[in-house]
Amino acid sequence: MSVSLDILIEEKIFGKKPCVFRNTGMISGIMLFFECEHKDSRNCYPSNLEAINLIPKYSEDISHAWKIVEKMQEKGYNFSCQQNIHNIKIWSLAEFSKDHKMTYASGDYKCLAEEICKAALYTIQTEEEN
Ligand SMILES: [Zn+2]
Numbered sequence: 001m002s003v004s005l006d007i008l009i010e011e012k013i014f015g016k017k018p019c020v021f022r023n024t025g026m027i028s029g030i031m032l033f034f035e036c037e038h039k040d041s042r043n044c045y046p047s048n049l050e051a052i053n054l055i056p057k058y059s060e061d062i063s064h065a066w067k068i069v070e071k072m073q074e075k076g077y078n079f080s081c082q083q084n085i086h087n088i089k090i091w092s093l094a095e096f097s098k099d100h101k102m103t104y105a106s107g108d109y110k111c112l113a114e115e116i117c118k119a120a121l122y123t124i125q126t127e128e129e130n
Contacts, residue, residue, distance in 0.1 A: 003052060005059040005117050010045040012124050013068055018047035021054065058117050065113035068120045072096055077123065081116070083109060094119040101126070 010016040019041070021034040034051045036044045046054050056064040069079045077096040084091050090109035094116040095102055103126055105118035 002059050002114070003055065005114065005121075006055050006057060007045065008121055009058045009068060009117055010055060013071055013120055016043050016045040019044035020048045021046035021051035023050070059111075059114045062113045062116075065116040068116055072120055072123070081112060083112075096120060096123045 007018075011018075019036040019038065021036045021041075021044075024033045024035050034046065034054060035041065036046070038044055046052055056067070058064045058068060072079060075098075077098045080095050080097075082093045082095075084093070091106055092109050092112040092115055093104055093106040094112065095104035096119055097103075103119055103123040105115045105122060107115050107118075
Protein backbone atom coordinates (compact mmCIF):
# COMPACT_ATOMS: atom_id res chain seq x y z
CA MET A 1 0.00 0.00 0.00
CA SER A 2 2.71 2.41 0.98
CA VAL A 3 6.34 2.21 -0.08
CA SER A 4 7.32 4.84 2.48
CA LEU A 5 5.85 2.71 5.26
CA ASP A 6 7.77 -0.31 3.96
CA ILE A 7 10.97 1.75 3.93
CA LEU A 8 10.39 2.88 7.54
CA ILE A 9 10.04 -0.79 8.50
CA GLU A 10 13.35 -1.64 6.81
CA GLU A 11 15.07 1.17 8.72
CA LYS A 12 13.43 1.18 12.14
CA ILE A 13 12.54 -2.48 12.63
CA PHE A 14 15.24 -4.29 10.68
CA GLY A 15 17.96 -1.63 11.08
CA LYS A 16 18.80 -1.49 7.37
CA LYS A 17 20.46 1.39 5.55
CA PRO A 18 19.53 2.83 2.14
CA CYS A 19 21.81 1.70 -0.63
CA VAL A 20 21.87 1.83 -4.43
CA PHE A 21 21.21 -1.60 -5.90
CA ARG A 22 22.41 -2.06 -9.47
CA ASN A 23 21.41 -4.68 -11.98
CA THR A 24 24.26 -7.19 -12.13
CA GLY A 25 23.46 -7.89 -15.77
CA MET A 26 22.40 -11.38 -14.85
CA ILE A 27 19.02 -12.44 -16.14
CA SER A 28 17.44 -15.80 -15.45
CA GLY A 29 14.09 -16.12 -17.17
CA ILE A 30 12.23 -13.00 -16.09
CA MET A 31 14.36 -12.54 -12.96
CA LEU A 32 16.73 -9.60 -12.78
CA PHE A 33 19.47 -9.71 -10.19
CA PHE A 34 20.46 -6.65 -8.20
CA GLU A 35 23.44 -6.03 -5.94
CA CYS A 36 24.73 -3.17 -3.84
CA GLU A 37 28.40 -2.35 -3.29
CA HIS A 38 28.55 -4.14 0.05
CA LYS A 39 29.75 -7.70 0.44
CA ASP A 40 26.90 -8.40 2.83
CA SER A 41 23.75 -6.68 1.59
CA ARG A 42 21.53 -8.10 4.35
CA ASN A 43 21.81 -4.75 6.13
CA CYS A 44 20.88 -2.70 3.08
CA TYR A 45 17.63 -1.92 1.33
CA PRO A 46 17.39 -0.54 -2.21
CA SER A 47 16.81 3.22 -2.27
CA ASN A 48 16.83 3.62 -6.05
CA LEU A 49 13.59 3.43 -8.00
CA GLU A 50 14.93 0.75 -10.35
CA ALA A 51 15.22 -1.74 -7.49
CA ILE A 52 12.53 -0.45 -5.13
CA ASN A 53 10.35 -3.49 -5.82
CA LEU A 54 12.89 -5.62 -3.95
CA ILE A 55 11.65 -4.10 -0.68
CA PRO A 56 9.15 -6.55 0.81
CA LYS A 57 5.60 -5.21 0.79
CA TYR A 58 5.22 -5.36 4.56
CA SER A 59 2.24 -3.01 4.59
CA GLU A 60 0.10 -5.09 2.25
CA ASP A 61 1.27 -8.70 2.45
CA ILE A 62 0.61 -10.52 5.73
CA SER A 63 3.40 -13.05 5.10
CA HIS A 64 5.92 -10.18 5.02
CA ALA A 65 4.22 -8.39 7.92
CA TRP A 66 4.61 -11.57 9.96
CA LYS A 67 8.41 -11.15 9.77
CA ILE A 68 7.90 -7.91 11.71
CA VAL A 69 5.95 -9.81 14.37
CA GLU A 70 8.81 -12.35 14.64
CA LYS A 71 11.38 -9.57 14.92
CA MET A 72 9.36 -7.85 17.64
CA GLN A 73 9.02 -11.15 19.51
CA GLU A 74 12.83 -11.47 19.37
CA LYS A 75 12.94 -8.07 21.08
CA GLY A 76 10.72 -9.46 23.83
CA TYR A 77 7.34 -8.13 22.73
CA ASN A 78 4.10 -10.06 22.86
CA PHE A 79 1.85 -9.72 19.85
CA SER A 80 -1.89 -9.98 19.57
CA CYS A 81 -4.41 -9.03 16.95
CA GLN A 82 -8.18 -8.84 16.87
CA GLN A 83 -11.00 -8.20 14.52
CA ASN A 84 -14.10 -6.40 15.73
CA ILE A 85 -17.32 -5.30 14.16
CA HIS A 86 -18.08 -1.69 14.96
CA ASN A 87 -20.77 0.40 13.28
CA ILE A 88 -21.24 -2.26 10.59
CA LYS A 89 -17.55 -2.03 9.72
CA ILE A 90 -14.95 -4.68 10.41
CA TRP A 91 -11.88 -3.31 12.15
CA SER A 92 -8.57 -4.96 12.75
CA LEU A 93 -6.20 -4.19 15.56
CA ALA A 94 -2.53 -5.11 16.00
CA GLU A 95 -0.93 -4.76 19.40
CA PHE A 96 2.55 -5.18 20.86
CA SER A 97 3.16 -5.28 24.60
CA LYS A 98 6.09 -5.63 26.98
CA ASP A 99 6.47 -4.88 30.71
CA HIS A 100 2.83 -3.74 31.08
CA LYS A 101 3.26 -1.22 28.25
CA MET A 102 1.25 -1.61 25.13
CA THR A 103 1.01 0.07 21.74
CA TYR A 104 -1.47 -0.67 19.05
CA ALA A 105 -2.80 0.43 15.68
CA SER A 106 -6.24 -0.23 14.30
CA GLY A 107 -7.99 0.30 11.02
CA ASP A 108 -9.88 -1.22 8.17
CA TYR A 109 -10.09 -5.02 8.16
CA LYS A 110 -8.23 -5.50 4.87
CA CYS A 111 -5.18 -3.76 6.26
CA LEU A 112 -4.03 -5.98 9.13
CA ALA A 113 -0.56 -6.00 7.54
CA GLU A 114 -0.57 -2.20 7.57
CA GLU A 115 -1.74 -2.12 11.20
CA ILE A 116 1.13 -4.44 12.16
CA CYS A 117 3.58 -2.03 10.49
CA LYS A 118 2.12 1.00 12.26
CA ALA A 119 1.91 -0.69 15.66
CA ALA A 120 5.53 -1.88 15.40
CA LEU A 121 6.74 1.59 14.41
CA TYR A 122 4.81 3.27 17.28
CA THR A 123 6.26 0.71 19.66
CA ILE A 124 9.86 1.26 18.58
CA GLN A 125 9.37 5.03 18.60
CA THR A 126 8.01 4.87 22.15
CA GLU A 127 10.96 2.67 23.17
CA GLU A 128 13.42 5.24 21.75
CA GLU A 129 11.72 8.10 23.60
CA ASN A 130 12.01 6.37 26.99
ZN1 LIG B 1 24.69 -1.95 0.55
